[in-house]
Amino acid sequence: MKYLVNGLLAAVAVVAIGCGKTEAPETATADIFSFANTTQFVTRHLHLDLDVDFEAQALRGSATLQLERLDDDASRIVLDTRDLDIADVSFLVDGGRRVDTRHSLGDRDDKLGAPLTVEVPTELAGETLLSLRIGYGTRPESTALMWLPARLTAGGEHPLVFSQSQSIHARSWVPLQDTPAVRITYSATIRTPQELVAVMSADNDPDAERDGEFSFEMPQPIPSYLLAIAVGNLGFAELGDRTGVYTEPELLEESAWEFADTQAMLESAEAMFGPYQWGRYDILILPPSFPYGGMENPRLSFLTPSLIAGDRSLVAVVAHELAHSWSGNLVTNATWRDIWLNEGWTTYLEYRLMQEVFGMERAEEENVINYEELLDNFERIDPKYQGLAPKTALGDPDYAQGIIPYHKGNLFLQYLEQSFGREVFDAFITQYFDAHAWEVITSEQFLDYLDTELLSADPGKVSRAKAEQWLYEPRLPEDAIIPRAATLEQAGQLAVLWSSGEIDIDRLPADDWSPHATIHFIDNLAADLPADKLADIDAALGLSDTRNAEIARTWFTQVAARGYRPAYGQLGRYLKRYGRARLIVPIYAALAGNGEDEELARELFAAARENYHPQTVGFIESTLERSD
Numbered sequence: 001m002k003y004l005v006n007g008l009l010a011a012v013a014v015v016a017i018g019c020g021k022t023e024a025p026e027t028a029t030a031d032i033f034s035f036a037n038t039t040q041f042v043t044r045h046l047h048l049d050l051d052v053d054f055e056a057q058a059l060r061g062s063a064t065l066q067l068e069r070l071d072d073d074a075s076r077i078v079l080d081t082r083d084l085d086i087a088d089v090s091f092l093v094d095g096g097r098r099v100d101t102r103h104s105l106g107d108r109d110d111k112l113g114a115p116l117t118v119e120v121p122t123e124l125a126g127e128t129l130l131s132l133r134i135g136y137g138t139r140p141e142s143t144a145l146m147w148l149p150a151r152l153t154a155g156g157e158h159p160l161v162f163s164q165s166q167s168i169h170a171r172s173w174v175p176l177q178d179t180p181a182v183r184i185t186y187s188a189t190i191r192t193p194q195e196l197v198a199v200m201s202a203d204n205d206p207d208a209e210r211d212g213e214f215s216f217e218m219p220q221p222i223p224s225y226l227l228a229i230a231v232g233n234l235g236f237a238e239l240g241d242r243t244g245v246y247t248e249p250e251l252l253e254e255s256a257w258e259f260a261d262t263q264a265m266l267e268s269a270e271a272m273f274g275p276y277q278w279g280r281y282d283i284l285i286l287p288p289s290f291p292y293g294g295m296e297n298p299r300l301s302f303l304t305p306s307l308i309a310g311d312r313s314l315v316a317v318v319a320h321e322l323a324h325s326w327s328g329n330l331v332t333n334a335t336w337r338d339i340w341l342n343e344g345w346t347t348y349l350e351y352r353l354m355q356e357v358f359g360m361e362r363a364e365e366e367n368v369i370n371y372e373e374l375l376d377n378f379e380r381i382d383p384k385y386q387g388l389a390p391k392t393a394l395g396d397p398d399y400a401q402g403i404i405p406y407h408k409g410n411l412f413l414q415y416l417e418q419s420f421g422r423e424v425f426d427a428f429i430t431q432y433f434d435a436h437a438w439e440v441i442t443s444e445q446f447l448d449y450l451d452t453e454l455l456s457a458d459p460g461k462v463s464r465a466k467a468e469q470w471l472y473e474p475r476l477p478e479d480a481i482i483p484r485a486a487t488l489e490q491a492g493q494l495a496v497l498w499s500s501g502e503i504d505i506d507r508l509p510a511d512d513w514s515p516h517a518t519i520h521f522i523d524n525l526a527a528d529l530p531a532d533k534l535a536d537i538d539a540a541l542g543l544s545d546t547r548n549a550e551i552a553r554t555w556f557t558q559v560a561a562r563g564y565r566p567a568y569g570q571l572g573r574y575l576k577r578y579g580r581a582r583l584i585v586p587i588y589a590a591l592a593g594n595g596e597d598e599e600l601a602r603e604l605f606a607a608a609r610e611n612y613h614p615q616t617v618g619f620i621e622s623t624l625e626r627s628d
């Protein structure tokens, strides 16, 4: 995923959101975010048969799970659900005969949902392989699904729905064992309104006929958080022989231009990390309410349209989602406490891909911006969550650690690369992916593997104690590599000089700046800059009207923190346009925290709320609650 939210919120969420189970995991692999009894039964395959009902904002039909009984004495299957209406539960035997059974839904926990317990009938007592069919429907309040009315789409004529299952939201559209520790293959039959197209994290067919029914196969086993669906008026454009883009027809041309480098990224990634194991790599550009930058749904990354900047400057997110095809989707974190193994590795691979495809200068600029966000997170997030693999149970898997697993994980891997040399480390990368393909891994298993294969193989470079410091201690070790980019340093110095009146505005070489340099400039403006100087810089750089969503995010966060009212009109429009949490949560937090505009923050939220995904709504509510 890219990204979760920023540290402003992460600090809030840890205290504000309770979790049903708060004690630390008993074993390294226990998943405190799932009710499923996966040591007794494990799912091997899932078949979905669903009708997409836009009017009722519901998916309705059945999920059939092929389960393997691991414990002969076990007679109850516990699945994860949240806000599902369970209609009927039965086992399928003898080629389709139904054996009804008893089931019960437990108490609903706000974060985890409700366990669905199914009794295995005595008739099936000796069976190892079970086929469990659950007839069910979702509710409009599903935390995974966003039902967009036509007016919130680019075309404005057809509704659209999309899912976001990570971290623990798959259970709000499918009853299943919702833990990354279990990998399943899946198949699906999806019925849609005749004029629409369904796509999934599976074998999409760009030429599929629009006849109201779509079939999917996902032959590679995936964890539940990678289950994904979208239905809308979607077109397709080829980007390369194995890559393409799906989006609404209105966005197709500009999307194909913006993401034209996708095929080159795929080829570079294969050259560096080993073969791409998933067949095609396509991307889906969603409407602006998509809550994240991107989601690495296998074969089909879901992306925010806020990446369409018109200058290809924000495509690092595509590199990131593509890299997840190795780190995350192929080798998966065993629990959400090990998420750095997904996100830290992926952020490092993204950094390497950006070097390869766009050059060192740009990769280093992005590295510096990420590092600065990391420092910001260190100030805001409880130190007990600042290790890569905290020994304390996380309050919430979606945001307890902010961006720490991403950028601290990236710096750990850069540190290893520099210590052992690129050639040795690159061999380690492909060996690691190869050795753990299609498996899950905990931080402690990784540490042992790292120790055996890299640290001990070449002693005296990095000790196991040093690696443990990265994993378990807050902040960064003293010998961490501090990212630097001369272009950003220059922009930062110019911000200081211009703020203090030492140089004129027309001497700023803004035309030569990358978007990242502009962001750095804004972030380095003096805290006490008077309103007339803010007006000057806004006019000179066109900040309030920029098409680049990252520059706008940085600028409007400053506008809100400084209470610079002349730009509030554009700020309000920006908050309404995007539902991507990273882009808007810091602005709400800055408004609510500037001492004057808490009420305004609530009003703007009320006006924009219907444009946001339920997960974004949750993030903002936590932020605004905190300022009570």
Ligand SMILES: [Zn+2]
Binding pocket: 001, 002, 296, 320, 324, 342, 343, 346
């Ligand atoms: Zn990610």
